[in-house]
Amino acid sequence: MPTIHHLDGATLRPAGGLELVGADELVSHVLVIELGSRLVLVDAGIGLADVASPIERLGAEFCELSGPVLDADRTVARQLGSLGLVADQVTDVLVTHPDLDHVGGLADVPQARVHAHPDAVTAVRHPTEPRDIDRVHAAQWAHEVEWAPAPTPRAPWHGLDAWSLDDFGDDIVMVGLPGHATGHVGYAVRNGGGWLLHAGDAYFHRAAVAGGEVPPGLEIFEGIVEQDRAARLDTVARLRALPPEVTVVCSHDPIELAGVRERGASPRPGV
Numbered sequence: 001m002p003t004i005h006h007l008d009g010a011t012l013r014p015a016g017g018l019e020l021v022g023a024d025e026l027v028s029h030v031l032v033i034e035l036g037s038r039l040v041l042v043d044a045g046i047g048l049a050d051v052a053s054p055i056e057r058l059g060a061e062f063c064e065l066s067g068p069v070l071d072a073d074r075t076v077a078r079q080l081g082s083l084g085l086v087a088d089q090v091t092d093v094l095v096t097h098p099d100l101d102h103v104g105g106l107a108d109v110p111q112a113r114v115h116a117h118p119d120a121v122t123a124v125r126h127p128t129e130p131r132d133i134d135r136v137h138a139a140q141w142a143h144e145v146e147w148a149p150a151p152t153p154r155a156p157w158h159g160l161d162a163w164s165l166d167d168f169g170d171d172i173v174m175v176g177l178p179g180h181a182t183g184h185v186g187y188a189v190r191n192g193g194g195w196l197l198h199a200g201d202a203y204f205h206r207a208a209v210a211g212g213e214v215p216p217g218l219e220i221f222e223g224i225v226e227q228d229r230a231a232r233l234d235t236v237a238r239l240r241a242l243p244p245e246v247t248v249v250c251s252h253d254p255i256e257l258a259g260v261r262e263r264g265a266s267p268r269p270g271v
């Protein structure tokens with residue numbers, strides 16, 4: 001059974017702040033999964049090189065609009081130390097989609113195999129869609145990337161398209177969550193008697209899935225950055241319909257991250 005830890009891999013203070021997104025700052029939820037001899041990340045946040053060269057790697061527009069907190073101690077590579085782990089131990093990174101705040105930390109774990117949906121891999125290696133060209137910054141992929149073998153289609157997971165990942169059997173499943181970006185996926189991790197699903201940017205605020213009101217500014221923002229509106233709304237509806245044994249988290253909701261950290265069991269003191 002995997003042991004799952006939860007980190008904030010990139011704190012964001014977007015222009016507009018509280019009024020726009022309903023929070024002073026957003027997080028970038030990263031899972032750290034200890035699974036047998038493997039140490040697996042779901043997304044990688046902003047990395048040390050992004051902190052050192054933000055304009056070159058993240059771009060001026062992203063820095064201005066999303067307001068990433070540029071602090072080396074907040075990178076996943078450094079935070080692994082609080083779990084008694086080091087970046088060199090990471091064997092695999094599962095990427096939900098190749099947006100800047102999800103993949104900058106890949107350069108800090110160059111030995112790790114990178115898993116992503118084949119369409120997302122194409123968007124990184126040979127982007128043709130204007131949106132992908134805009135979203136993918138070559139500087140973040142300039143190191144030698146160790147791509148994992150392509151995922152294999154498998155039976156649907158709770159009605160959603162799903163793929164098996166090399167070497168992960170039924171412990172971790174790639175789940176199709178289209179709409180936000182090319183090849184956008186989530187990852188379902190076996191957790192106790194149920195599952196934890198990291199849904200990436202399939203939604204931005206817990207109310208989208210749990211019920212309640214999504215801050216209007218955040219809804220507008222989601223619409224601006226989406227790739228396919230109909231697909232995105234369909235994905236959210238499917239997430240809402242998942243059974244209670246599935247805990248769903250997204251990347252950027254700070255309250256959701258705090259909640260799952262509080263409830264989640266971590267064997268190490270002080271974490």
Ligand SMILES: [Zn+2]
Binds near residue numbers: 099201251252
């Ligand atoms: Zn994001």
